[in-house]
Amino acid sequence: xxxxxxxxxxxxxxxxxxxxxxxxxxxxxxxxxxxxxxxxxxxxxxxxxxxxxxxxxxxxxxxxxxxxxxxxxxxxxxxxxxxxxxxxxxxxxxxxxxxxxxxxxxxxxxxxxxxxxxxxxxxxxxxxxxxxxxxxxxxxxxxxxxxxxxxxxxxxxxxxxxxxxxxxxxxxxxxxxxxxxxxxxxxxxxxxxxxxxxxxxxxxxxxxxxxxxxxxxxxxxxxxxxxxxxxxxxxxxxxxxxxxxxxxxxxxxxxxxxxxxxxxxxxxxxxxxxxxxxxxxxxxxxxxxxxxxxxxxxxxxxxxxxxxxxxxxxxxxxxxxxxxxxxxxxxxxxxxxxxxxxxxxxxxx
Amino acid sequence: xxxxxxxxxxxxxxxxxxxxxxxxxxxxxxxxxxxxxxxxxxxxxxxxxxxxxxxxxxxxxxxxxxxxxxxxxxxxxxxxxxxxxxxxxxxxxxxxxxxxxxxxxxxxxxxxxxxxxxxxxxxxxxxxxxxxxxxxxxxxxxxxxxxxxxxxxxxxxxxxxxxxxxxxxxxxxxxxxxxxxxxxxxxxxxxxxxxxxxxxxxxxxxxxxxxxxxxxxxxxxxxxxxxxxxxxxxxxxxxxxxxxxxxxxxxxxxxxxxxxxxxxxxxxxxxxxxxxxxxxxxxxxxxx
Numbered sequence: 001x002x003x004x005x006x007x008x009x010x011x012x013x014x015x016x017x018x019x020x021x022x023x024x025x026x027x028x029x030x031x032x033x034x035x036x037x038x039x040x041x042x043x044x045x046x047x048x049x050x051x052x053x054x055x056x057x058x059x060x061x062x063x064x065x066x067x068x069x070x071x072x073x074x075x076x077x078x079x080x081x082x083x084x085x086x087x088x089x090x091x092x093x094x095x096x097x098x099x100x101x102x103x104x105x106x107x108x109x110x111x112x113x114x115x116x117x118x119x120x121x122x123x124x125x126x127x128x129x130x131x132x133x134x135x136x137x138x139x140x141x142x143x144x145x146x147x148x149x150x151x152x153x154x155x156x157x158x159x160x161x162x163x164x165x166x167x168x169x170x171x172x173x174x175x176x177x178x179x180x181x182x183x184x185x186x187x188x189x190x191x192x193x194x195x196x197x198x199x200x201x202x203x204x205x206x207x208x209x210x211x212x213x214x215x216x217x218x219x220x221x222x223x224x225x226x227x228x229x230x231x232x233x234x235x236x237x238x239x240x241x242x243x244x245x246x247x248x249x250x251x252x253x254x255x256x257x258x259x260x261x262x263x264x265x266x267x268x269x270x271x272x273x274x275x276x277x278x279x280x281x282x283x284x285x286x287x288x289x290x291x292x293x294x295x296x297x298x299x300x301x302x303x304x305x306x307x308x309x310x311x312x313x314x315x316x317x318x319x320x321x322x323x324x325x326x327x328x329x330x331x332x333x334x335x336x337x338x339x340x341x342x343x344x345x346x347x348x349x
Numbered sequence: 350x351x352x353x354x355x356x357x358x359x360x361x362x363x364x365x366x367x368x369x370x371x372x373x374x375x376x377x378x379x380x381x382x383x384x385x386x387x388x389x390x391x392x393x394x395x396x397x398x399x400x401x402x403x404x405x406x407x408x409x410x411x412x413x414x415x416x417x418x419x420x421x422x423x424x425x426x427x428x429x430x431x432x433x434x435x436x437x438x439x440x441x442x443x444x445x446x447x448x449x450x451x452x453x454x455x456x457x458x459x460x461x462x463x464x465x466x467x468x469x470x471x472x473x474x475x476x477x478x479x480x481x482x483x484x485x486x487x488x489x490x491x492x493x494x495x496x497x498x499x500x501x502x503x504x505x506x507x508x509x510x511x512x513x514x515x516x517x518x519x520x521x522x523x524x525x526x527x528x529x530x531x532x533x534x535x536x537x538x539x540x541x542x543x544x545x546x547x548x549x550x551x552x553x554x555x556x557x558x559x560x561x562x563x564x565x566x567x568x569x570x571x572x573x574x575x576x577x578x579x580x581x582x583x584x585x586x587x588x589x590x591x592x593x594x595x596x597x598x599x600x601x602x603x604x605x606x607x608x609x610x611x612x613x614x615x616x617x618x619x620x621x622x623x624x625x626x627x628x629x630x631x632x633x634x635x636x637x
Contacts, residue, residue, distance in 0.1 A: 023520070026524065027520075027523070027524055027527070030524055030527035030528055030531060031527050033527070033528075033530075033531035034526075034527040034528075034530035034531045034537055034540075035537065036531075037530060037531050037532075037533060038530035038531070038533065038534070038535055038536045038537060038540075039536050039537070040536050040537050040538050041536040041538055041539075042535045042536030042538075042539060043536070289539070289542075289543070289590075290535070290539055292542075292546075293538060293539045293542040296492075296542065296545070297538070300492055318433050318481045318483075319481055319590065320478055320481060
């Protein structure tokens with residue numbers, strides 16, 4: 001009897017060991033299969049061999065230095081190092097003139113600088129943002145006087161679309177196409193009535209889609225088109241013929257994130273913003289759990305107060321109210337005219 | 350027939366529920382102050398008060414007991430944290446269902462549903478679109494906090510002798526997550542991500558280890574933890590929200606069936622868990 005007790009205990013221990021071993025083997029097989037099949041983030045496959053240049057993510061540091069130099073010069077400070085190309089100096093003089101109050105002359109100089117370097121994203125963005133703020137100021141002024149007629153000066157009326165259209169026709173580059181597409185989004189941000197918003201978004205998506213057919217890995221275009229789809233109201237009638245698939249936004253933004261991950265190099269703010277926006281797209285698509293995971297990734301990528309506050313607001317949304325809360329949040333974001341959604345400086349800040 | 354005497358029921362200091370209650374209270378205080386728990390104190394208060402008062406009332410009516418409602422405290426706090434609704438009455442109803450299940454749904458002389466789980470499932474099913482389970486990412490999206498909570502939770506489980514159950518559930522959850530990803534359902538981050546949320550932490554460290562509604566033996570606890578994980582994994586694969594709560598609910602609902610099988614074999618045992626263990630072991634030895 002005494003001998004059988006240790007024997008039984010030994011058998012039990014052996015059985016436990018076998019059980020643990022079998023469990024470990026099963027787990028190892030499952031881990032390998034899971035990594036092979038789904039990977040970490042279940043993103044669309046980034047094109048093989050895609051380069052930073054193809055993705056539009058090359059030289060972000062240099063772009064950042066150029067943008068800072070432009071700002072310094074426009075504010076009357078010296079910049080070190082200061083680019084000496086005439087496009088840059090002209091644009092810096094233009095920006096300085098706009099800030100001094102000589103808006104017409106300033107815009108003309110900015111336009112002149114951009115004409116000399118049509119593919120320069122920093123100059124293009126500076127021009128577009130300057131025009132955006134000028135038009136906004138005029139519209140605000142009109143609203144303040146309760147007038148029904150928008151008194152935007154004649155020289156500003158057709159900016160920036162006319163200039164960018166001409167520029168793109170003369171220099172059909174991906175950067176000019178991108179600026180033109182974003183100018184349409186600027187239009188819909190400034191004029192939020194559906195009859196302006198819908199065609200402006202359609203026009204922007206058309207331009208970006210053409211661009212993406214030629215350059216399928218161009219991240220700024222993917223991000224721009226994704227944002228367009230994301231900001232379309234989900235419960236209003238949208239031109240049926242142009243209606244996007246429910247996952248259109250998350251596909252574009254997911255691919256942008258996948259390409260960004262493959263190449264690396266974007267600032268934490270850029271990566272976190274992409275993750276947050278992808279979360280928003282998934283929330284709109286009706287995948288709340290997945291959306292929360294992306295918001296969490298955004299919060300862990302860039303622990304900056306404004307971004308953390310944005311993710312925490314989202315964490316508080318219940319599944320059943322998510323779409324309404326998301327649309328309200330996007331409305332607030334769209335109305336933040338001090339930091340328009342289309343400001344490309346997020347790429348190199 | 351003699352009148353039953355009033356009995357004062359006070360938990361002993363070694364009662365594992367005290368440790369659970371302490372842990373849960375600490376979580377709630379930290380969640381409301383340092384972390385981003387995002388709950389309404391009034392709602393937590395309503396859930397807590399409703400559960401405790403009703404538990405005391407029903408204990409008095411059914412058992413002539415004057416109760417220190419430690420179980421109801423744990424359940425009420427869990428409900429206050431886990432349920433999300435704009436209507437405070439939801440918290441009262443969920444607490445009422447939770448406590449009532451203890452007194453009204455019994456197998457022999459023991460309740461077999463985890464009360465807070467019953468309250469949550471009843472609320473999300475019967476009050477659809479009014480009550481939901483609070484979103485999982487309540488720790489402010491900070492994975493280090495989630496890791497700390499996991500560590501502290503496991504230490505607490507060791508103290509309350511439910512580490513085997515919780516480890517089986519966690520291991521089963523990870524295995525089922527891997528299986529879901531291998532079958533094409535998303536990436537690893539999304540499959541394992543819920544483990545960092547408050548919903549998962551509270552389910553793991555406050556709901557399933559409830560000493561009154563979890564198995565008495567180590568082997569049975571491991572099987573129980575794995576069974577919850579497997580059913581949860583299947584429900585998640587089918588895209589069913591609140592899968593953890595449904596899985597625990599469904600498995601608890603099966604417990605009384607063991608009594609039927611046991612009765613056919615001549616096994617008589619008041620505790621539904623011990624009945625289940627004896628039926629599964631196919632023996633008639635009482636479970637120690």
